[in-house]
Amino acid sequence: MRNLLAYLNARRAMLIFFALTVLIIRLLGYLAAQDTVYVKYETVLVSFAFVCVVLIDGGRYRRKLRQLQQIGLRTELLPRELPDPNDALSREYDELIRAFCKENEQLRAKYNLESAEQEEYYTLWVHQIKTPISAMRLLLDNRNDENARLLKQELFKVEQYADLALKFVKLGDIAGDLVVELCDLNEITRAAVKKYSLLFVYNKLSVEIEPLEKEVVSDSMWLGFILQQLLSNCVKYTHVGGVRIYMERGALVVSDTGIGIRKEDLPRIFEKGYTGYNGRMDNRASGIGLYLSKRAADALRIQISVESELGKGTKVSLRFPIRDEFMEM
CATH class of the missing domain: 3.30.565.10 (Histidine kinase-like ATPase, C-terminal domain)
Incomplete structure (x- = not known):
């Protein structure tokens, strides 16, 4: 029902044109003192032609609407599954959507590259920072005083914070990990x-x-x-x-x-x-x-x-x- 109302709203100009056409036929028949039977025949013929046009156009509208609804649920189908444009305005919309999709792909590729570089940098940094941490821990292993125990704890925390930074970056694409x-x-x-x-x-x-x-x-x-x-x-x-x-x-x-x-x-x-x-x-x-x-x-x-x-x-x-x-x- 909602789709039907949407279609009628989209084709309201055509409905108004049909109503005016029927009104003009009846008005001309009245002014020409034409037999009402002929006026009715003319009205029926025009109505039949209008219904045929509506059925054909409505079928196309319905198929196009279904395609767009499916694309709305799966945006990865853009732009290859876009319905074929059937008029100049549709072609303009089609070209605009394709331009946006192309720009989106470029931005996504740029983002993925930057994310990969960022993850690579943090991974390298974490591995490098662990080297001096390990060296300091080895030096502290030879000591057993209170200060050494406190320093071991702080070194452990530094190592955990470094790992936390790496996990923060990896969470951006955790599905792949x-x-x-x-x-x-x-x-x-x-x-x-x-x-x-x-x-x-x-x-x-x-x-x-x-x-x-x-x-x-x-x-x-x-x-x-x-x-x-x-x-x-x-x-x-x-x-x-x-x-x-x-x-x-x-x-x-x-x-x-x-x-x-x-x-x-x-x-x-x-x-x-x-x-x-x-x-x-x-x-x-x-x-x-x-x-x-x-x-x-x-x-x-x-x-x-x-x-x-x-x-x-x-x-x-x-x-x-x-x-x-x-x-x-």
């Missing part, structure tokens, strides 16, 4: 905890890992990254107690006994650059870690949710997709 497969959840979780063991030990925080579901459908590298960001927040905002990792109703849960998150901050914790009350109290917070974790989780079809109570701790749940959900991607 994903390797989705069955992953050992125990192995990935324990590797993430081991990576942060230095900070856990220094801050005297406990870590409890309960038996976890053996395998999940995910990308091991990006899942590890998500867990590392969650553990980083646990260490940063937990001063007494520790972290507990366990399964609950099919979801992986990372909970801590930290300072918690304010109720008004919870809806915005995954926003880029948002630090909330805790972040304002801690000038080291950047508001990037959870933002990147949420983007990676979305790409992996992982449902991530957060519960928190101020002064009691925070609980983050990761619910993994089934294999069929990735087949639909």
Whole structure:
């Protein structure tokens, strides 16, 4: 019905012309004192011709509209699937769309090239910065005083920030970086905890890992990254107690006994650059870690949710997709 109304609106000039034609035929028949039978015949003939034109034109309009609607759902079909223009105005629109598509392809190619160069630069930078970090860590390994332990922690943080910068760039095209497969959840979780063991030990925080579901459908590298960001927040905002990792109703849960998150901050914790009350109290917070974790989780079809109570701790749940959900991607 909507398409019919749209067609009638597009052809209103033709409808007005038909109505005027019928009116003129009747008026001329009246002025010429012509027999009404002939006037009716003339009206019927004109109406029949008009209906034939409408049916033919309406069929073309409908086919063209369907093509455009399909293109609207799949813009990658532009411009090769554009309907053939049937008049001068349509040809002008067709040429304009093709010009826009060509410019868009050029801009996309330029963006892809710049993104690739940026990722290459950050990758090179991260690998280069790790060389002096490793050298300083070797020098500190020969010392066991308090200052050496503090410096080891700071070196670890520098290395993590460098990796975070690289992940930030890679997230621009994360689909091309994903390797989705069955992953050992125990192995990935324990590797993430081991990576942060230095900070856990220094801050005297406990870590409890309960038996976890053996395998999940995910990308091991990006899942590890998500867990590392969650553990980083646990260490940063937990001063007494520790972290507990366990399964609950099919979801992986990372909970801590930290300072918690304010109720008004919870809806915005995954926003880029948002630090909330805790972040304002801690000038080291950047508001990037959870933002990147949420983007990676979305790409992996992982449902991530957060519960928190101020002064009691925070609980983050990761619910993994089934294999069929990735087949639909």
